[in-house]
Amino acid sequence: MRRPLHRRPAAAAAVLAALLALTACSSGGEGGAEPPRESKAAGPTRSAAVPDRQAETVPTGPTPSATKGPTVPDSELKPVTGSFTATERKYLSGRVPENTDPAAVLQTGQESCQRLSRTAKRDKDAAVGAIIAGDIPDAEGVITHLCTDQMPLLTTARTGFGEGTVTAPKAGTYRALTTNPACAWQALGADGKVLAEGPAPGSAGNVRANVPAGAREFTSSGCYAWLPA
Incomplete structure (x- = not known):
């Protein structure tokens, strides 16, 4: 029979706190497999390294992906x-809510690029994981x-999936983008019925999951994001 996964959020919080402390001390600089179909679980544990979140670079404008309702016409x-x-106009098309300064929306996107660049220079897996997890x-x-x-x-991110529950996972070995x-x-x-379960340690302390053929569902907790191994 299916057994519940055990959650230990304290370790995830310690990892995130350590990363934020490292980011605050840094001045920064500029810098496969077919994905299963995913249904997101609530409240994912962001236990892997996440993008640089310095106060001066956290987006303050509207979130483009969340734009709903009327938008400013391209003209x-x-x-x-x-x-x-x-290029900037193409990005802004359909992303600027009415009565919003398009420059603010553009700045949000540019800051996201800067965060990605900084993170990728330190840890490409962390940058890919941030894309998969929606950070x-x-x-x-x-x-x-x-x-x-x-x-x-x-x-690379398009080949992976986030933690939670994934239906009809493709058989194979996956690695969690977290320690x-x-x-x-x-x-x-x-x-x-449980066909396989972990954790099973992989290289550099990462967890690896072996999804057998015939699996109808893959469920994970505290794993942040997954990529084919």
């Missing part, structure tokens, strides 16, 4: 001073239009 996408480039707002649009040099990160000892997983069959 009215003009900054208070100067002008937008063609980078509108990562697809941001990378496609504003920082195409980060496209390899997006390409959190609380990471645990189960692969379940059509009848709910």
Whole structure:
């Protein structure tokens, strides 16, 4: 029968606190497999390294991916001073809510690019995990239009999936993008029977999951994000 996963959030909190302390001391600089179909679980544990979250770079404008309702027409996408480039206009198209300064939305995207660049220089897995887990707002649009040099990160992220419950997972070996000892997983069959479960330690302390053929569901907790191993 299916057994519940055990959660140990204290270790995840310690890892995140250590990363934030490291970020605050840094001045920074600029810098496969077919993905299963995913249904996100509530409250994921962000136990892997996450993007640089210095106060001066945390986006303060509207989150483009969350834009709903009427938006500013493309013909009215003009900054208070100067002008937008063609690339910037493509990014802003459909992303600026009415009565919102398009320059603020653009700045949000540019800051996301900067965070990605800084994080990737320290740890590419952390940057990819942040994209998969949704820590980078509108990562697809941001990378496609504003920082195409980060496209390899997006390409890799498309092969992975976040923690929670994934239906019809593709058989194979996956690695968790975290060293959190609380990471645990189960692969379940059509009848709910546990076919495989972990953690099973991998290289550099990461957890690896072996999903057998015939698995109908893959559930994980405290694992942040997964990539094919």
